Amino acid sequence: MKYLLKKFIKQFSGLLSIVAFLLIGSLATGDFSGFIRTIVQFYWLLGPIMLMLILIPFWPSIKGAIGENRVRRILKGLDSELYTVLHNVFIRLPDGRTTQIDHIVISTTGIFVIETKNYSGWIYGDKKSEYWTQKIYRSTRKFKNPLHQNYGHIKALQDVLQDEQTLQYHSIVVFTGSAELKRMNSSNVVRLNQLVPYILSHQTEVISSETKERISNRINAFDKAKRKDIKEHISNIKEKAANKGKICPKCGQYLVDRKGKYGNFLGCSGFPKCKYIYKGDRV
Numbered sequence: 109m110k111y112l113l114k115k116f117i118k119q120f121s122g123l124l125s126i127v128a129f130l131l132i133g134s135l136a137t138g139d140f141s142g143f144i145r146t147i148v149q150f151y152w153l154l155g156p157i158m159l160m161l162i163l164i165p166f167w168p169s170i171k172g173a174i175g176e177n178r179v180r181r182i183l184k185g186l187d188s189e190l191y192t193v194l195h196n197v198f199i200r201l202p203d204g205r206t207t208q209i210d211h212i213v214i215s216t217t218g219i220f221v222i223e224t225k226n227y228s229g230w231i232y233g234d235k236k237s238e239y240w241t242q243k244i245y246r247s248t249r250k251f252k253n254p255l256h257q258n259y260g261h262i263k264a265l266q267d268v269l270q271d272e273q274t275l276q277y278h279s280i281v282v283f284t285g286s287a288e289l290k291r292m293n294s295s296n297v298v299r300l301n302q303l304v305p306y307i308l309s310h311q312t313e314v315i316s317s318e319t320k321e322r323i324s325n326r327i328n329a330f331d332k333a334k335r336k337d338i339k340e341h342i343s344n345i346k347e348k349a350a351n352k353g354k355i356c357p358k359c360g361q362y363l364v365d366r367k368g369k370y371g372n373f374l375g376c377s378g379f380p381k382c383k384y385i386y387k388g389d390r391v
Contacts, residue, residue: 175226175284176210178300183211185304191215192324199264199330204367209261214324216317217310218276221265222303223258227287235294242287254281255294268330272323276314280306358384 176195183193192214198206211222229247233240239250258279269275281297283289289297298306315323354363356376363386366375374386 175224178226178284179211179222179224179282179303182300182303183213186213186307191307192320194324194327197327197330199261199268201264202267207261207264209265212265212327213307214320214327215307216313216315216320218278218314219265219323220278220280220307220310221258221262222280222282223254223261225254225281225283225287226285227283228285229287230290231283231287231292232290233292255279255297265327269323269326272319274315274319275323278307278310354386356382356384358382 180195183191186193194212194214195210197209197212199209200206209221210224213220213222227242229242229244231240231242233253235253235255237253238256240253242249242251258281262277262279265277266275279296280303281294282300282303283298284300287299289299296306354374355361356363356378359376359378359382361376361378361382363374363384364377366373366379376382376384
């Protein structure tokens with residue numbers, strides 16, 4: 109998005125300079141007639157520019173929602189008698205925080221936990237790497253390994269379903285955009301058109317139909333408190349953002365809000381490996 113914005117601004121930098129010059133002149137003289145005429149003349153072009161500038165802060169969320177909707181449509185192709193599909197499931201973690209799972213597919217062949225990425229460009233990475241790389245033309249950026257992210261989602265499900273002993277979990281990362289997966293050695297990292305075939309390739313039954321229904325009902329029961337969990341999830345994100353400037357002096361990871369026996373406190377996100385507690389001013 110940033111690359112496209114830079115290219116867009118470069119393409120129309122002359123027009124933007126004229127508009128800026130007229131605006132400055134209008135402010136200096138108090139006569140806005142020339143500026144208004146320019147706006148009226150080029151409203152068809154300035155409108156999209158303004159819309160793009162307004163949407164920039166929300167673009168990651170918009171792009172993510174677009175990708176998730178594409179996966180929703182694809183998963184509708186699964187037989188509803190054999191597969192139960194859930195979307196945007198919020199799970200409460202043992203420490204009181206919440207985690208969001210994009211999609212869960214439950215069948216007698218296992219529980220498929222799906223993480224969606226709506227990316228473009230070339231994607232490089234493997235199972236063990238902490239970060240993967242996205243390359244678009246000359247622009248390169250790193251992002252956290254989505255397989256590791258999805259592992260956290262599976263652990264959250266295992267915690268709430270720990271009394272179910274025979275469950276088998278399948279982690280899937282699906283790229284819904286125009287991304288090309290380069291040197292990707294993980295069979296569970298797929299493009300959108302490969303998602304359903306990958307799920308259908310698992311034919312060995314590991315749980316009964318009764319267990320499948322029970323698991324589906326239990327996860328749906330967690331989702332009944334969805335509104336409350338969403339509010340808490342957003343609150344957690346805001347707390348992380350508020351504390352983003354605070355770094356653990358021991359291991360260098362971010363400090364996050366935690367709940368303890370004696371109330372809330374600021375601790376290292378690397379817990380339990382790092383048990384540092386911030387004892388300074390929270391404000």
